[in-house]
Amino acid sequence: MRVIDCKGLICPMPLIETKKVIRESKIGDELLVEVDNETSFNNLSHFLNDNGLTFEHSKEGIIYRIKFIVKELQIKPQENKVDSKPLANHGNYIIVFSSNSMGSGDDDLGKLLMKGYINTIDQLETLPQEIICYNSGVTLATKGSDSGKSLKRIEGLGVKISVCGTCVDFFGLKDNLEVGTITNMLYIAGKLAGDSRIVKP
Amino acid sequence: MDDRCLILFQNVHIVIKSEQLIRSKGFEYQIIPVPSNISSECGMCIEISTINSSEVCLLLDLKQINYHLYTK
Numbered sequence: 001m002r003v004i005d006c007k008g009l010i011c012p013m014p015l016i017e018t019k020k021v022i023r024e025s026k027i028g029d030e031l032l033v034e035v036d037n038e039t040s041f042n043n044l045s046h047f048l049n050d051n052g053l054t055f056e057h058s059k060e061g062i063i064y065r066i067k068f069i070v071k072e073l074q075i076k077p078q079e080n081k082v083d084s085k086p087l088a089n090h091g092n093y094i095i096v097f098s099s100n101s102m103g104s105g106d107d108d109l110g111k112l113l114m115k116g117y118i119n120t121i122d123q124l125e126t127l128p129q130e131i132i133c134y135n136s137g138v139t140l141a142t143k144g145s146d147s148g149k150s151l152k153r154i155e156g157l158g159v160k161i162s163v164c165g166t167c168v169d170f171f172g173l174k175d176n177l178e179v180g181t182i183t184n185m186l187y188i189a190g191k192l193a194g195d196s197r198i199v200k201p
Numbered sequence: 202m203d204d205r206c207l208i209l210f211q212n213v214h215i216v217i218k219s220e221q222l223i224r225s226k227g228f229e230y231q232i233i234p235v236p237s238n239i240s241s242e243c244g245m246c247i248e249i250s251t252i253n254s255s256e257v258c259l260l261l262d263l264k265q266i267n268y269h270l271y272t273k
Contacts, residue, residue, distance in 0.1 A: 012240030
């Protein structure tokens with residue numbers, strides 16, 4: 001039995017290590033993974049379940065041991081870069097960024113989540129028709145910012161990006177926008193009242 | 202697009218701290234969810250250009266931030 005010692009490694013490194021060893025192993029080989037944190041244990045057990053690998057596990061102190069036998073499994077190939085993806089369909093929905101933060105509670109966390117969200121949009125099966133930004137949502141389109149570049153990429157996939165003119169003025173971004181067409185309240189109100197679903201992260 | 206690599210962190214607080222650090226030094230980066238082929242539940246990570254990886258790593262090392270560099 002081969003032991004994969006992942007003690008001291010933080011999630012997701014134990015999973016990466018385990019996948020590597022699985023690739024090197026033959027069907028029928030018995031593997032034992034040792035981790036010392038619950039997140040990594042959960043991560044590994046979900047991976048094994050998803051791939052139809054039955055496993056036994058035990059816990060001793062803070063050490064989790066997961067034992068399983070390698071069988072044929074489909075480790076998903078590395079995903080291709082987003083920019084090589086074909087153009088997706090556009091769904092009947094509009095994404096509204098009413099602030100630069102996703103959800104409420106902690107502002108730093110919200111801003112981080114928002115960036116992660118924006119960078120996930122182009123992987124959706126159906127893209128939005130349009131993205132409308134208002135209030136601090138317009139700051140996401142700031143020139144040179146990471147989120148501005150992401151929005152630019154999404155625009156390149158055929159998604160219209162509209163920003164509130166009053167808000168752009170308020171934040172002093174008129175000459176400092178990476179992306180987006182400046183619109184007014186009548187336009188935004190019309191869109192919000194239209195037939196499209198409104199998605200507000 | 203140039204070669205990109207991922208920096209993975211222990212928790213979201215360290216991601217936020219590291220993002221501020223990387224941004225303050227003017228490195229180009231993106232916050233992305235940890236790709237599902239690596240993990241489905243470990244939150245966000247920072248994607249940078251491989252060209253900058255040694256400089257960014259040095260920056261994180263200096264601040265004694267624990268991370269893992271993952272090359273795609």
